[in-house]
Amino acid sequence: MSHPSTYEPNSGFEKWLDARLPVVRVMNDQFITFPTPRNLNYWWTFGGILTFMLISQIATGVVLAMHYVPAADRAFDSVEHIMRDVNWGWLLRYTHAVGASMFFLAAYIHTFRGLYYGSYKAPREILWILGVLILLLMIATAFMGYSLVWGQMSFWAVTVITNLFSSLDAVVPGIGTRLVQWIWGGFAVGGPTLTRLYSLHYLFPFLIAGVVVLHIWALHVPGNNNPTGIDVKGPRETLPFHPYYTMKDGFALVLFALLFASFVFYAPNTLGHTDNYIPANPLATPQHIVPEWYFLPFYAILRAIPSKLFGVAGLIGSIVVLFFVPWLDTSRVRSTRYRPIYKWFFWAFVVTCFVLGYLGSQPPEGVYLILGRIFTAYYFLFFLLVMPVVGWIEKPRGLPGSITEAVLGPEAKPQAAPRQREPEAAL
């Protein structure tokens, strides 16, 4: 939340700088003394984890680009060259590849946390929309990065996904084909496609970084939501971000890094597909084309709809619907904690996402196809029907009077919070 600045420039240089570019003041006010609700749980640590993952991906990506060759006849070999010849190349590439998975894992947890605690509700709609925009950019970036390996899965994933745009031929004949040839730079996926994917894969992470700055900005205007979903009532209910939440986020980050490192060092290829170690062959499609695990639910939605145009519309709609969540949810309370009916629908939605993920990895036939259709229907009904209707008919459980009361019980006497000490003492 916006709060009066507590920054006191001490030295002459700090005063000189503060009058010209108050960057130290902004850092102090937004990341040291920033008032943060006292009751944030560990689900709130994924914002920090995601920031770490973005930095990790950019750092490993920039050095991988020093060795990778974006040419159709050399890309695959250059990846193997990184794995075998480049000093620490195996570590850098596995960190980057597993890092993409970890990035999505954290992003999905972060998104579900926002959904559960109603963090998208007023006054945080823009914050939420920027988050969905980051998710969209992440999806595009991960897809383009995966293509650069130029193995069989890379090549055919690019073919299938770029061909999605040809479904526009059903709207205006010819326009889809023109668009796809424009994306390819030819009449099929080939060298020109690879170089442009490489160029954009380098650009997009910096777009993400830019939107992340806006996302944090939009967060710091109303301040954090919290597990009760009720507004902070006064300074007693907050703690300065440092050291309280830097420590909490830091601890969670260490645990997350343990998981990340276990994959990098002990199971670096478990999350990938073996077919991507076969060089791309434009004349042979693999038996089953399967995307990386983090795209499987969306892939299941694409395949569940038996029409090319509407399948593509469903795929895009499954993300785009998130933009409208702040207005689809009609409930007066934010946190699902106090929503006895919606709670069940929410967890059914979480299960749906997992089931769709499993179905996306299976061939689209028989019972898998039928289940895919049922769960795809629920995916959309959750947003378009459950959110507006349940919010309207449900009687929420009684909200606690304040964050303090929610944590310490109704009889608890408010006690002085340890906050806003002198900067030296806080450090």
Add this chain to the structure above:
Amino acid sequence: MADNVTPAQFPIPQDEDDPSRRDVIMIAAGGFAAVGLGLGLWPLLDQMNPDQSALSLATIEVDLSHLEEGQALTVMWRGKPIFIRHRTAKEIEEAKAVPLDDLIDPIARNPNVPDGSPATDANRAATDREPWLVMIGICTHLGCIPKGQSVTDYKGNYGGWFCPCHGSQYDTAGRVRVGPAPQNMYIPPYAFITDTKIKIG
């Protein structure tokens, strides 16, 4: 600013400052800038279209003399696989026996016959050379390469081609019979230049 500087010292001739005149200048300048922006943007977008070297690979010749009845051949044209099948009499009969009403896509998709021609076997096969079927071997759903060129491939229920990605099936004239593919496999522009040689493109 000093107090003694008043607008009166900089008289604005009212008759020359007609507000509508300013609007015209603003709109004209804005429009001109927009046109300039569009012209400047066009090369940045058009550079992504297929380049001259890709366009120059547009024609190939293929020798078919060694292709026996029942055999198939795959060649590359514009980076795409071209399926050439020397069909058996049985395969031709099967394709001819299909009523047009049974087809998902009733259009021939063949640039060598008039636009919008029905997808009869005659309109799909080479003109006056019925055993020969030449088409772009790309599934019209999402661009995978269907199975069916090799003798041992599973060819689907209609004996033509089967796409492993999403299960589309094509008959012996390359027409889609089971979705999700919306259209018959496309036929490239081609012609027989001798009895055993075709030119594609």
